[in-house]
Amino acid sequence: MATEIRVPTLGESVTEATIARWMKSVGDTIATDEPLVELETDKVSIEVPAPAAGTLDEIAVQEGETVEVGALLGMIAAGDGAGKAKPETSQAGESSSGTKETQEATMAGGGKIVEVNVPSAGESVTEAQVGEIYKKVGDAVKTDEAILELETDKAAQEVMSPVDGVITEMVVASGDEVEVGALLLRIEQGASAGAAAPKADKPAEKEAPAAKKDDDGGRPPAPSAQKMMTEKGMKASDVAGSGKDGQVLKGDVLAALEGGAPSSPAEKPKAARPASPAEDGEREERVKMTRLRQTIARRLKDAQDTAAMLTTFNEVDMTAVMEMRKKYKELFEKKHGVKLGFMGFFTKAVCHALKEIPAVNAEIDGTDIIYKNFCHIGVAVGTDRGLVVPVVRDADQMSIAEVEKEIGRLGLAARDGKLSMADMQGGTFTISNGGVYGSLMSTPILNAPQSGILGMHKIQERPMVVGGQIVIRPMMYLALSYDHRIVDGKEAVTFLVRIKDVLEDPERLVLDL
Known part of the structure; x- marks a missing residue:
């Protein structure tokens, strides 16, 4: 009985791949799960393991050919191949x-x-x-x-x-x-x-x-990558390969082009940083950026390059929220098993404002605007590895207690490095609390493709005029950075005023006013 070897599912947006190399020849004995053929997509190269033991009976597609997901790659003839596969380093x-x-x-x-x-x-x-x-x-x-x-x-x-x-x-x-x-x-x-x-x-x-091997001692570029480099007049040395043994993949070429890699032989790559003076170089330490830090840097710069980013400010009197916390904190913790913090109030206030100003909860996709009729609120968390933004999903449908519990869970997972991918996907708006570090004022950067981010800051007592009298009040500056391509100035200011109104009069949350 023969067993088919087919192209596996390669990811939601990947529909085809190129045969990079066959690791076995027709007639070779193979074991179950032994790698047979390497496929290269736009993003990654993967090995297809043998679905059964036996003998490789047929190779349906050759190296360099492009195949779609589900396509037949070859056939395995039944036989006693398990455990007998002979490694062929060639x-x-x-x-x-x-x-x-x-x-x-x-x-x-x-x-x-x-x-x-x-x-x-x-x-x-x-x-x-x-x-x-x-x-x-x-x-x-x-x-x-x-x-x-x-x-x-x-x-x-x-x-x-x-x-x-x-x-x-x-x-x-x-x-x-x-x-x-x-x-x-x-x-x-x-x-x-x-x-x-x-x-x-x-x-x-x-x-x-x-x-x-290529001239540099590594594996040659994947076929699709080589084709694109030839079209753009690039050499393998112009591109940092991310595949096995430094192999250049198509995605690497695209990334190099986006990053300003030379598109013709006449163009030269960006010059390296000049060497430090000897007396300074001895006291410097060069450490490679982690993948997380590289991604943070790229995403933040992309947000600046793409969005028409603008920041508007306001301030909020935190007296009412602080008095409510003081009055109910013990009862709240006893009933819900979690402390009553500020984030629950701010998250609910943001959800309240997003329903009134839906443009802040939307995103641009080409020439379309996608309005989100739900509130997945990202909460920026600083860790020793860098900034991560776990998401409180459907926060608009939660109570303050449920929000506090979820933020607590996500914050602990972030600090322990145990956040799952599901915890960080799908956010529609972000809250960043620089106040925990003592920040008095800042202009937060958008978390693309979102159109708004709220910056919280340090609560500081300041003299305020209330009813003609100077009184001391706990005040916090609020900052809303927004994408002016989709959010007008009037909408941004109104959004921030709604948050201020709700926090200064928390009963509005209960009455939905």
């Missing part, structure tokens, strides 16, 4: 040699070798950077014990041990860039510390076949 490169190492380790140690790979981190996330590594080769690990940390564009997550055993090989080091599904380490299941025969941490890279 075709399979590192993937095949990894299979060989697993088999050798199994025979030497007597225990089952379990490979730990980069987990899926969300539909739009295809690669990550290895952060802190908690364990080393020879260390014993327990099931669900954290081994290392991965940083993606949007969050950090810990990789847990799937079994009890001993780490026999660590394939990556801190700072390495890895793709989803890539091998991180190997564990000998059931072994105890000292019993396993560990391999060296991150062994030297195995040589891929000479025919597959």
